[in-house]
Amino acid sequence: MAPKEQPIETRTIAVLVDNEPGVLARVIGLFAGRGYNIASLTVSEVDPEQGLSRITIITSGTAQIIEQIKAQLARLVPVHRVSDLSSEGPHVERELALVKVTGRGNKRVESLRIADIFRAQVVDSSHDHFVFEMTGKSEKLDVFIDLMRPLGLVDVSRTGVVAIARGPKGL
Amino acid sequence: MAPAQMTGSQMLLKALVDQGVDTIFGYPGGAVLPIYDALHQQNALRHILVRHEQAAVHAAEGYARSTGKVGVVLVTSGPGATNAVTGLTDALMDSIPVVCLTGQVPTHLIGNDAFQEADTTGITRPCTKHNYLVKAVEDLPRIVHEAFYVARSGRPGPVVVDLPKDVLQAKGACYLAPGEVKHRTYRPQVKADRTTIEAAVEMIAKAERPLIYFGGGVINSGDKASRLLTRFARDLGIPCTSTLMGLGAFPASDPLFLGMLGMHGTYEANLAMYHCDVMIAVGARFDDRVTGRLDEFAPHSRKIHIDIDPSSINKNVVVDLPIVADVGRALDALLKVWKARGHKLAPKALKAWWKQIEEWRARDCLKYTQSDGPIKPQYAIQRLYELTKDRNAYITTEVGQHQMWAAQFYKFEKPRHWMTSGGLGTMGYGFPSAVGVQIAHPDALVIDIAGEASFLMNIQELSTVAQYGLPVKVFIINNQWMGMVRQWQELLHGKRYSQTYMASLPDFVRLAEAFGAVGLKATRPDEVDDKIMEMIETPKAVIFDCQVEPEENCFPMIPSGAAHYDMLLGPEDKAVKPVSEEGMVLV
Numbered sequence: 001m002a003p004k005e006q007p008i009e010t011r012t013i014a015v016l017v018d019n020e021p022g023v024l025a026r027v028i029g030l031f032a033g034r035g036y037n038i039a040s041l042t043v044s045e046v047d048p049e050q051g052l053s054r055i056t057i058i059t060s061g062t063a064q065i066i067e068q069i070k071a072q073l074a075r076l077v078p079v080h081r082v083s084d085l086s087s088e089g090p091h092v093e094r095e096l097a098l099v100k101v102t103g104r105g106n107k108r109v110e111s112l113r114i115a116d117i118f119r120a121q122v123v124d125s126s127h128d129h130f131v132f133e134m135t136g137k138s139e140k141l142d143v144f145i146d147l148m149r150p151l152g153l154v155d156v157s158r159t160g161v162v163a164i165a166r167g168p169k170g171l
Numbered sequence: 172m173a174p175a176q177m178t179g180s181q182m183l184l185k186a187l188v189d190q191g192v193d194t195i196f197g198y199p200g201g202a203v204l205p206i207y208d209a210l211h212q213q214n215a216l217r218h219i220l221v222r223h224e225q226a227a228v229h230a231a232e233g234y235a236r237s238t239g240k241v242g243v244v245l246v247t248s249g250p251g252a253t254n255a256v257t258g259l260t261d262a263l264m265d266s267i268p269v270v271c272l273t274g275q276v277p278t279h280l281i282g283n284d285a286f287q288e289a290d291t292t293g294i295t296r297p298c299t300k301h302n303y304l305v306k307a308v309e310d311l312p313r314i315v316h317e318a319f320y321v322a323r324s325g326r327p328g329p330v331v332v333d334l335p336k337d338v339l340q341a342k343g344a345c346y347l348a349p350g351e352v353k354h355r356t357y358r359p360q361v362k363a364d365r366t367t368i369e370a371a372v373e374m375i376a377k378a379e380r381p382l383i384y385f386g387g388g389v390i391n392s393g394d395k396a397s398r399l400l401t402r403f404a405r406d407l408g409i410p411c412t413s414t415l416m417g418l419g420a421f422p423a424s425d426p427l428f429l430g431m432l433g434m435h436g437t438y439e440a441n442l443a444m445y446h447c448d449v450m451i452a453v454g455a456r457f458d459d460r461v462t463g464r465l466d467e468f469a470p471h472s473r474k475i476h477i478d479i480d481p482s483s484i485n486k487n488v489v490v491d492l493p494i495v496a497d498v499g500r501a502l503d504a505l506l507k508v509w510k511a512r513g514h515k516l517a518p519k520a521l522k523a524w525w526k527q528i529e530e531w532r533a534r535d536c537l538k539y540t541q542s543d544g545p546i547k548p549q550y551a552i553q554r555l556y557e558l559t560k561d562r563n564a565y566i567t568t569e570v571g572q573h574q575m576w577a578a579q580f581y582k583f584e585k586p587r588h589w590m591t592s593g594g595l596g597t598m599g600y601g602f603p604s605a606v607g608v609q610i611a612h613p614d615a616l617v618i619d620i621a622g623e624a625s626f627l628m629n630i631q632e633l634s635t636v637a638q639y640g641l642p643v644k645v646f647i648i649n650n651q652w653m654g655m656v657r658q659w660q661e662l663l664h665g666k667r668y669s670q671t672y673m674a675s676l677p678d679f680v681r682l683a684e685a686f687g688a689v690g691l692k693a694t695r696p697d698e699v700d701d702k703i704m705e706m707i708e709t710p711k712a713v714i715f716d717c718q719v720e721p722e723e724n725c726f727p728m729i730p731s732g733a734a735h736y737d738m739l740l741g742p743e744d745k746a747v748k749p750v751s752e753e754g755m756v757l758v
């Protein structure tokens with residue numbers, strides 16, 4: 001079957017890298033240069049002593065492309081490990097959003113009520129605005145943000161997805 | 172005793188020597204002055220001054236490919252580094268181990284658009300296997316040793332080490348020997364997994380129409396891998412075909428060898444590929460020049476693929492049995508298990524397969540007729556082969572028709588004697604590469620089989636050749652055209668020869684003389700042999716202007732996007748087989 005006819009899959013991939021200069025550029029350059037898709041990418045140092053960072057990437061492609069993406073990531077010199085969380089068993093994905101809503105009166109009350117239902121925290125407020133902090137699955141954040149739209153939504157900042165495998169084993 | 176105080180430049184040179192380096196190809200400039208100063212005060216390293224940084228990298232590639240060692244390049248910041256980019260990309264595509272040292276502006280000026288500043292690590296990130304910016308002299312020894320380790324391990328490739336001037340001048344007592352440095356992450360898998368080897372042996376044992384398809388990875392793996400490949404093929408009696416990059420890994424004179432496959436491969440190799448039932452791919456990467464139309468590529472075969480780089484596996488072609496390992500190790504294991512199990516290929520089937528192959532071979536797809544008229548390019552290369560085959564010659568090429576004819580007509584018996592730009596197809600590769608080969612093998616016969624257009628792309632290296640008295644031979648197949656492009660225009664673009672005629676070519680004989688070399692010219696077939704002998708016997712550099720039939724085409728040819736059975740075998744063939752619209756989009 002030609003690659004085009006294969007179904008497209010979405011995968012969450014965790015990459016443990018040496019926290020050296022340019023490592024993120026290498027990963028992003030790999031995706032851009034080879035035409036792979038990035039739906040979300042997050043990175044942060046996770047072990048300052050060992051100098052390790054963890055990159056979480058959500059990408060999509062045919063099974064053959066996904067295999068290529070993993071092989072291409074693994075051959076980058078500063079990469080320690082590549083783990084395909086989607087295929088290696090159950091895992092947890094979370095994202096954090098900061099959502100700013102401006103308004104007075106009914107809309108303001110309504111936004112607070114919805115935030116309460118979604119268990120969002122108020123992290124900043126004045127008489128005419130709230131900043132909500134919300135953590136959860138990306139889809140849940142999407143719904144929350146959509147609901148805020150008619151209520152005076154002015155600004156959204158999202159972290160992108162972080163993910164970890166369920167169970168006692170580490171990466 | 173405490174380690175001695177050294178400058179960054181001194182540490183760099185010491186690290187090179189400790190890595191076994193004896194030769195550097197380079198070109199000076201402001202940012203690397205401290206290195207050149209240190210070079211001036213030592214004798215362990217020889218510096219070869221090229222005339223363009225691109226040529227420095229190609230020379231290092233030729234040096235590396237012909238010796239199995241890492242090639243080393245030294246260039247200045249900014250334009251020195253950007254000029255090296257083509258060479259680095261070439262080395263990346265063809266898996267050639269090179270360490271390229273680039274000068275950089277002092278650390279406190281980085282990012283200020285300083286004089287001759289370029290973001291070298293940024294620019295070279297996609298065209299190197301890895302690169303480093305050395306920010307402190309304490310890191311320098313480790314990074315240099317790591318660079319060599321990365322360049323030569325696993326799938327080899329180019330590594331850039333960017334060296335700010337202040338780091339080169341800083342002093343420290345921090346030198347580390349190679350043995351004190353261990354890479355934190357990079358550990359390529361070289362040993363084959365036992366159960367996959369056993370599965371491969373069983374798959375091969377059931378084959379009726381087996382075929383070995385080998386490539387540059389065999390050469391990368393080392394001479395032992397070539398010997399094992401030869402043993403394996405001979406013990407089992409399996410036909411073999413090579414990619415452009417694999418030529419020489421298996422002796423071309425062996426009847427098991429079907430020649431190169433792919434776009435300009437032989438009829439027998441391509442048809443054997445189409446019809447085989449078990450394919451053993453050894454250190455080859457299923458390039459589009461080889462596979463042609465993917466859904467018609469060896470459609471009846473089960474495929475075993477030995478490759479050290481997991482990203483080469485299932486990239487273009489899905490295989491049944493991947494073996495991630497070094498070629499040499501994998502073949503060694505395969506042979507042992509094969510012997511231990513006492514397998515033998517079914518003789519009847521193998522005989523029938525060979526009978527079929529011999530029929531294809533009898534088609535004699537490379538035949539041409541040399542009349543009294545102009546020299547046929549094929550004839551020139553065939554004569555060159557016949558007259559040099561017992562002289563252990565090293566052949567490099569430029570890019571174009573002459574390169575393909577060289578691959579078809581020059582028969583290589585041993586690895587590391589064939590240097591060509593396959594993946595990037597860089598015109599201008601062959602001449603500087605020959606410089607590198609000649610430096611590595613001062614007494615050898617080194618010949619660049621060139622096209623006149625390609626030769627003009629790095630012709631300034633005549634000056635390097637003169638300076639070091641290198642007896643490099645440039646054998647120009649002069650057809651006055653960018654022949655390969657002209658061929659495509661003839662076959663695919665209605666003979667509209669847009670911008671491919673090489674007007675105003677120099678008089679190559681006088682050009683040679685201007686650089687203290689010897690110029691020879693041949694225009695008639697009956698003078699080719701004598702002139703080639705004269706070239707071989709001249710102890711100096713020679714430019715041989717072999718003026719050939721201008722409009723000769725290179726066949727067989729599989730047009731882009733066509734299947735292996737859709738070969739154009741000669742000029743008569745093109746009328747019946749129009750090239751598809753779809754194929755025209757491809758390169």
Ligand SMILES: Cc1cc2nc3c(=O)[nH]c(=O)nc-3n(C[C@H](O)[C@H](O)[C@H](O)COP(=O)(O)OP(=O)(O)OC[C@H]3O[C@@H](n4cnc5c(N)ncnc54)[C@H](O)[C@@H]3O)c2cc1C
Pocket residue numbers: 264265266325326327385386387388389391392393413414415416417431432433434435436453454455456457458460461477478479480483496497498499570571574575592593594595596597655
């Ligand atoms: C004008 C032109 C026409 C061309 N026409 C043809 C043609 O007709 N036929 C043809 O074959 N080519 C042709 N080429 C060349 C083509 O573009 C490719 O460069 C070539 O086919 C690739 O060769 P390869 O598969 O041997 O791979 P290489 O580029 O040599 O790659 C080597 C492979 O081996 C692996 N490897 C490296 N080291 C090891 C090791 N130690 N152990 C195991 N594996 C290892 C690598 O990971 C890689 O997958 C042409 C080029 C040009 C410029």
Ligand SMILES: Cc1ncc(C[n+]2csc(CCOP(=O)(O)OP(=O)(O)O)c2C)c(N)n1
Pocket residue numbers: 569570571572573574596597598599621622623624625626648650652653654655656
């Ligand atoms: C640097 C570079 N530019 C352009 C090309 C495209 N190209 C491929 S072959 C060729 C013509 C080569 O002509 P010549 O060196 O005379 O060799 P011939 O094909 O005539 O044997 C060209 C322009 C290339 N491969 N490399």
